[in-house]
Amino acid sequence: MTSYTLPELLEIYHQPFNQLLFQAQSVHQKHFKDEVELCTLLSIKTGSCPEDCKYCPQSGHYKTNVEKEKLLPCNLIVARAKKAKEMGAKRFCMGAAWRNPPKSKMPELINIIQSIKDLGLETCMTLGMLTKEDSDKLAEAGLDYYNHNIDTSESYYPEIITTRTFSSRIETLKNVSSSGMKVCSGGILGMGETTEDRLEMLMMLASLDTPPASVPINKLIPVPGTPLGDELKMAKVDNFDFVRTIAVARILLPTSKVRLSAGRTEMNEEMQALCFMAGANSIFYGERLLTTANPDQNNDLKLLKKLGLGIESNMEAKAKRIDQIDDESLNVL
Numbered sequence: 001m002t003s004y005t006l007p008e009l010l011e012i013y014h015q016p017f018n019q020l021l022f023q024a025q026s027v028h029q030k031h032f033k034d035e036v037e038l039c040t041l042l043s044i045k046t047g048s049c050p051e052d053c054k055y056c057p058q059s060g061h062y063k064t065n066v067e068k069e070k071l072l073p074c075n076l077i078v079a080r081a082k083k084a085k086e087m088g089a090k091r092f093c094m095g096a097a098w099r100n101p102p103k104s105k106m107p108e109l110i111n112i113i114q115s116i117k118d119l120g121l122e123t124c125m126t127l128g129m130l131t132k133e134d135s136d137k138l139a140e141a142g143l144d145y146y147n148h149n150i151d152t153s154e155s156y157y158p159e160i161i162t163t164r165t166f167s168s169r170i171e172t173l174k175n176v177s178s179s180g181m182k183v184c185s186g187g188i189l190g191m192g193e194t195t196e197d198r199l200e201m202l203m204m205l206a207s208l209d210t211p212p213a214s215v216p217i218n219k220l221i222p223v224p225g226t227p228l229g230d231e232l233k234m235a236k237v238d239n240f241d242f243v244r245t246i247a248v249a250r251i252l253l254p255t256s257k258v259r260l261s262a263g264r265t266e267m268n269e270e271m272q273a274l275c276f277m278a279g280a281n282s283i284f285y286g287e288r289l290l291t292t293a294n295p296d297q298n299n300d301l302k303l304l305k306k307l308g309l310g311i312e313s314n315m316e317a318k319a320k321r322i323d324q325i326d327d328e329s330l331n332v333l
Contacts, residue, residue: 006203012251013199013244021243024250027250027251028250028254028279034310035281035309035312039089039124039284040080040084040087040284042092042095043058044071044077045097050163051163055191055221055229063225064224064229065224071108077116078116088301090122091123091145092122092124093124093147093284094112099129099163099164100128100130101130110138123143124143125143126146126147129148129169129172130172131175134175135176144181145181145182147184149169149188150185150187150205151169152197155200156194177210184214185212185214186217186218186259187216188262189219189237190220198245202215211253214259216262217249217259219237221262242275243274250278250279259282260283264295
């Protein structure tokens with residue numbers, strides 16, 4: 001449970017930049033090593049989502065260039081997971097564009113979870129809202145994490161989504177936690193929200209009975225055809241404001257992984273380094289997120305090596321991958 005009030009968090013947020021980063025890094029060093037968690041994300045069912053999230057190219061309400069796909073077969077998903085493991089990923093995250101998982105697909109989802117776990121990878125899924133029954137089934141199958149972002153503050157939420165309520169998101173997070181799975185939940189910056197909205201979002205996550213184990217902080221990727229892609233093309237979040245939000249997330253959620261998520265393609269190495277200094281210790285690793293681009297894996301490894309950051313992993317491949325990045329290649333970036 002958070003012990004901070006909004007005025008207190010605003011004071012922390014607006015303190016001199018160096019002091020804020022020092023405070024965040026001090027908290028980080030108490031709970032974590034200088035390592036970054038690598039998570040690979042795959043869309044296992046794409047498009048035709050009935051929700052109207054204004055940022056999402058998979059929404060059936062908008063005309064975008066996203067091609068609709070049914071649930072991918074298990075063998076194809078396993079093949080992608082094997083490749084992710086070979087590249088050094090620790091966790092394999094799978095997303096399906098549903099309002100909630102259809103009961104008819106639950107046996108397939110359970111088989112997918114168990115097949116990925118057999119590879120020695122951590123598993124995470126985002127399938128929309130979950131009932132307690134759905135949560136229990138996924139937990140029994142061995143799913144480690146469930147992602148369900150709250151996106152923004154409760155007060156600003158209706159400006160972004162109208163087809164489901166903020167309270168329904170919180171209910172899903174409670175179901176996930178009570179079933180024994182770890183919660184992964186965060187939000188998106190750059191949707192027209194205020195600083196107060198960002199801090200209220202983090203306060204809500206910290207106030208959960210069991211705070212999220214992972215907190216993705218996304219930078220909006222404006223996609224043509226979506227309302228936010230068309231309306232907010234010039235409304236980019238300030239880089240320092242983004243880093244400040246990462247820092248407050250680390251201070252407010254000291255034992256959670258803070259994931260530097262969507263939007264890294266627009267961040268230079270220096271900005272990413274500041275985010276790591278502010279307490280980010282997880283990234284999506286691979287050249288694609290659900291439907292948008294992500295930095296090249298080798299470039300990520302080069303950056304981590306330059307910064308002297310290790311790779312948190314449950315496999316020996318991490319050492320092999322990082323050693324393949326020779327010193328000469330670092331000089332060309």
